[in-house]
Amino acid sequence: xxxxxxxxxDIINNVRRLFQIVNEQSKKAEKETGITGPQLWAIKVIxxxxxxxxxxxxxxxxxxxxxxxxxxDRLESQRLxxxxxxxxxxRVVNVRxxxxxxxLLKNAPEVAQGLLVEGLEAFSAEKLKMIDDGLESLVEILxxxxxxxxxxxxxxxxxxxxxxxxxxxxx
Amino acid sequence: xxxxxxxxxDIINNVRRLFQIVNEQSKKAEKETGITGPQLWAIKVIxxxxxxxxxxxxxxxxxxxxxxxxxxDRLESQRLxxxxxxxxxxRVVNVRxxxxxxxLLKNAPEVAQGLLVEGLEAFSAEKLKMIDDGLESLVEILxxxxxxxxxxxxxxxxxxxxxxxxxxxxx
DNA sequence: TCCATATTGTTTGTATACAAATAGTTTGCA
DNA sequence: TGCAAACTATTTGTATACAAACAATATGGA
Numbered sequence: 001x002x003x004x005x006x007x008x009x010d011i012i013n014n015v016r017r018l019f020q021i022v023n024e025q026s027k028k029a030e031k032e033t034g035i036t037g038p039q040l041w042a043i044k045v046i047x048x049x050x051x052x053x054x055x056x057x058x059x060x061x062x063x064x065x066x067x068x069x070x071x072x073d074r075l076e077s078q079r080l081x082x083x084x085x086x087x088x089x090x091r092v093v094n095v096r097x098x099x100x101x102x103x104l105l106k107n108a109p110e111v112a113q114g115l116l117v118e119g120l121e122a123f124s125a126e127k128l129k130m131i132d133d134g135l136e137s138l139v140e141i142l143x144x145x146x147x148x149x150x151x152x153x154x155x156x157x158x159x160x161x162x163x164x165x166x167x168x169x170x171x
Numbered sequence: 172x173x174x175x176x177x178x179x180x181d182i183i184n185n186v187r188r189l190f191q192i193v194n195e196q197s198k199k200a201e202k203e204t205g206i207t208g209p210q211l212w213a214i215k216v217i218x219x220x221x222x223x224x225x226x227x228x229x230x231x232x233x234x235x236x237x238x239x240x241x242x243x244d245r246l247e248s249q250r251l252x253x254x255x256x257x258x259x260x261x262r263v264v265n266v267r268x269x270x271x272x273x274x275l276l277k278n279a280p281e282v283a284q285g286l287l288v289e290g291l292e293a294f295s296a297e298k299l300k301m302i303d304d305g306l307e308s309l310v311e312i313l314x315x316x317x318x319x320x321x322x323x324x325x326x327x328x329x330x331x332x333x334x335x336x337x338x339x340x341x342x
Numbered sequence: 343t344c345c346a347t348a349t350t351g352t353t354t355g356t357a358t359a360c361a362a363a364t365a366g367t368t369t370g371c372a
Numbered sequence: 373t374g375c376a377a378a379c380t381a382t383t384t385g386t387a388t389a390c391a392a393a394c395a396a397t398a399t400g401g402a
Contacts, residue, residue: 007299008291014306015287016233019190021313027360038388054351062187067389069352074387091350091397112313113183119312120179127308128178134305135185137298141290142192142283198390209358225381238359240382245357262367262380 015138025112033108035078038063040108042071043097046081047105051096053086080104186309196283204279206249209234211279213242214268217252218276222267224257251275 026037033040038061045060046052054072058065072095075081080101086092097105110118120128197208204211209232216231217223225243229236243266246252251272257263268276281289291299 004292004294004296004299007296007303008288010303011291011299011306012287014303014310015189017310018186018306018313019193021310022190025313036387055349063388064390065351066353066391070388089350089398093351116183116186116309116312117179120182121175123175123308125175125178128175128182130301131305131308132178132181132185134302135182135189137294137302138287139185139188139192141287142189142196207357226379234358235360236381237361237383241358260368260380264381 011138022112025115029109029111033104035075035080035104037111038071039075039080041111042068042075043080043101043105043108044111046095047097047102051084051094053092053094057095075101182309193283196286200280200282204275206246206251206275208282209242210246210251212282213239213246214251214272214276214279215282217266218268218273222255222265224263224265228266246272 029040030036035043041061042057045057049056049060052060054068055065057072058068061068063071072081072083076083078100079098081095082098084094084096086094120131123131200211201207206214212232213228216228220227220231223231225239226236228243229239232239243252243254247254249271250269252266253269255265255267257265291302294302
C-alpha cells in the first residue's frame with residue numbers, strides 16, 4: 001500500500017517533469033533561432049505544407065485561430081511568412097514561408113517532439129508497447145472525465161460550450 | 172520496423188493528448204469555481220500551507236515570482252486571499268486565505284493532479300511500476316538534452332542564462 | 343434571385359507566463 | 373560600524389492563449 005503511494009507520486013512527478021522539460025525545450029529553441037517556440041512550430045507546419053490556410057494551420061497546431069493570427073502577425077512583421085488572400089474563396093488567407101523563413105527552418109533545431117521520436121527509435125517494440133500502454137492508462141483516467149456529467153443536468157452549458165468544444169476536439 | 176513507427180506515433184499522440192486533457196481539466200475547474208485554473212491552484216497551495224511567502228508559493232507552483240504576483244493581485248481583488256508583510260523580515264510578504272477563499276477551497280473540484288491520483292489508486296503495483304518506467308524513459312530521452320552542449324563552446328550564453336536556469340530548476 | 347445561415351479571418355479584452363529592471367530590506371564581511 | 377552583495381516582491385514590456393464579437397464572403401434553400 002505504501003509502495004503504491006510512492007509509485008503514484010513518482011508517476012505524478014514524472015508527468016510534471018515531462019511538462020517542464022517540453023517547455024524548456026521550447027525555450028532552448030527560442031535562444032537558438034531568435035523566434036519563440038510557438039512561432040517556430042508555426043514555421044515548421046507552414047513549411048511542411050508549403051502553403052496553408054489559417055484555419056488549417058490552427059487545427060494542425062491545436063490552437064485557436066485568434067492565437068494563430070497573433071503569431072502570424074509577428075512572423076509577418078519579421079518577414080518570415082507571407083499572407084496571400086485566396087482568389088477562389090476570398091474569405092481564405094493562405095500563408096507560406098518567405099526565403100528568410102525557409103532559411104530559418106533549414107537551420108532550426110528539433111523541437112521536443114522531434115527529440116522524442118529520435119530517442120524512441122532506439123527502443124524495442126516491447127518497450128515501446130509498454131510506454132504506450134502506460135500513457136494510454138493515464139489518458140484514460142483523465143479522459144474518462146471528458147464525458148461531462150452536466151450533459152444531462154443542463155443544456156445551457158453545453159450550448160455555450162459548443163463552439164469551443166469543437167475547436168478543441170479537432171483530431 | 173513499420174510496427175515501431177506506429178507505436179512511436181501512438182506515443183507522441185498520447186503525450187499530446189495528455190497535455191490537452193490537463194489543460195481542459197483546468198478550464199473545467201474554471202467554469203465550476205468562477206476562478207481560473209492557476210488561481211485555483213494557488214488557492215490550493217496557500218490553503219495547504221495556511222500561510223506562505225510569495226517566493227515559496229512560486230517554487231511550489233513551479234512558476235516565476237512575477238507570474239504569481241499577478242495571480243495574487245487578481246485573487247486579492249476578489250477578496251479570496253490576504254497579503255501580510257512580515258514583521259520579522261520586512262522584505263517578505265505572507266499570503267493566506269480569507270474566509271471566502273477558504274469556502275471556495277472547500278467546494279472546489281479536484282484538478283487534474285487529483286484525478287490522476289484517484290484513478291491510479293485502482294491499479295496494481297505492477298501496473299503502476301510499468302507506467303512509471305514508461306514515463307521515466309520519456310523524461311530520460313528529453314532530459315538528456317538538458318546538459319547543454321554549448322557549456323563548452325561559449326561562456327557568455329551560460330552567464331546570460333544563469334538567472335533563468337536557476338529559476339527553472341527549483342526542485 | 344434573394345435572403346438566412348455558415349464560414350473565415352480579424353479585433354478586442356482578459357489572463358497567464360516570463361525576462362529584465364527596480365525599490366526596499368537584510369546579511370555578511372572587512 | 374559601514375558598505376557591498378544578496379534577497380524579496382513588484383513593475384514593465386512582450387508573447388502566448390482563448391472567448392466573444394465582428395466584417396466580409398460564400399452557400400443553400402425558398
